[in-house]
Amino acid sequence: MKQILSFILNGSPVDVIVTPTETLLDVLREKLGVTGPKRGCDDGDCGTCTVLLDGEPVRSCLTIALTVAGREVLTVEGLSTDGDLHPLQKAFHEHGAFQCGFCTPGMLMSAKALLDHNPTPSRTEIREYMSGNLCRCGSYEEIIEAIQVVAAGEYAPSGGKE
């Protein structure tokens, strides 16, 4: 049976009609036109569909849409503020942390969650935390570097490289 699902998407309230079996990824991509989260496998393996649910990274392909009722969902579309890229986005860009970019929305959301929890992760902690996100273009080394420079404050809003 169809139901109305209400939640906060990238800071704004949304209402959308969903069925009980639809996933958050289905609803974001097919019903709300939010295509940042990618469908890499639809199986929970690749991490390209990662979004933050109340600040925690979840696989939107494994999340039943109705479970996010009343909660906050952040996708890559909500990362930049007023057209100003998030420090992680700037660092990914300048350090070449992607090739095709398909994994990038998921990588950015996982990286944000990592730094929110642990602002100065070690290289090992980055590798462990990010290991649920796959990149077929093999940009891992550049992604680690980008996360490290953000952790070091290089792209901080004040003083750092803009």
Add this chain to the structure above:
Amino acid sequence: MKKKGVGMACVLHPTGNKGAGDPSNAAIQLKPDGTLVLLVGAVDLGQGSTTILRQFAADLMEVPIEHVFASNFADDFAPLSLGSFASRVTLIDPHAVENAAEDLKKKIREYASDLLEAHPDDLEYKEGKVFVKGAPDRSMTLAEVGGASMFGGGADPALLVGTGAWQPARFHPHDPETGAMPAVGAISFGACVAEVEVDTETGMVDVTKLTQVWEVGKAVNPLLVRQQINGGLHPGLGTTLTENSYPYYPNPDWAPENFSDYALPTFLDYPEETLWGIEEVPHPAGVKGAKGFSEGSTNGPPPAIMAAIHDAIGIWIDEYPATPEVILRALEAKEASG
């Protein structure tokens, strides 16, 4: 017990096929505002081919790169490129872009000759301007030429498009005296050193450190070269240790269906330490000495890792991937044979 080993491999990576023909075409159009549209058929899958071809066009037309537009969706209507594969674009497409730039400069001189009242041969093109030799005051900017060619203004309107095509000289039979047989346009050279730890109880191979150095002619865009070196490591590692379609291959009915069946390397499978290096020896066949190498960066890690496994446990593993099962069976067989 964990056993350590080191192995290395060298790679010669050929690009630019001389046998079957390996052509690319390009066009550069002057727009009324003086900017340029670069049309190339090479599709950028993320490796940066559009970026470097824009760099070449800007460099050859002596304008800022921001003045050169190129679409990655142009392959339906752009002049054809054989494709962005086999590391061929960096060697071949810049020649087509170079020829298109020369052609456009010639057309700009011809078009401006009426307006500047001088013979085309007496005009020179430099840094986005065409001017009378010896009288640099009598000049037009690209925007002035572009605007005039679109809207008229002393001369008939014209569409100014430079076109270019190129492919490596076709293959010729080998020289019986010297044995020389130039089958490819250029060869790039790479070296890879891998350090591993093999767990003899679980059969797991951990690549702890991996270094790749590539000689690329000219690193047109060092950031992109680095991405290609480190990116090639991904399928290289996967081929060697995890990516497996056995026992189903080649039956497509049993193809792996997800990333659990077909394991791609994760952040944790990447070496704790990954080092990379670029060497530049300008290649005579490339524009500005550039040649392709990227695919070769996948080819170094597999033999280097296998050699490191041999160094660690004294066994040459002769099947890919060297999964824990393969390693454990090899260790058992070695023990059984005394």
